[in-house]
Amino acid sequence: MMMKLVLSVLVACLTLVTARHAAGQFWGMRFHASTAAESAANGMANIMTSAGAANLANSAAAINYEQARSQYIDNRLKNTQTYFEMKRVNSEYRNASKTP
Numbered sequence: 001m002m003m004k005l006v007l008s009v010l011v012a013c014l015t016l017v018t019a020r021h022a023a024g025q026f027w028g029m030r031f032h033a034s035t036a037a038e039s040a041a042n043g044m045a046n047i048m049t050s051a052g053a054a055n056l057a058n059s060a061a062a063i064n065y066e067q068a069r070s071q072y073i074d075n076r077l078k079n080t081q082t083y084f085e086m087k088r089v090n091s092e093y094r095n096a097s098k099t100p
Contacts, residue, residue, distance in 0.1 A: 033039035
């Protein structure tokens, strides 16, 4: 009888210790603030984070705009050069085709 009691207490203690360690494994996220001050601080941090993200996105957009503008200018230059080159080739062909 005494052996059963000791064994029961031992099993109960091991169960409690094991359950305590198992609960310590949980890394759950909190989805709400526990205090009003924490909520206000979290809100301010979110505002600052979003302002930084907006600045980063705006700078990337400005870089993309300038690259597109540079390509547009390069394309216009190439278009103009091609136009006058074609005009020169056409003129040379017409001059060579004229019968004296």
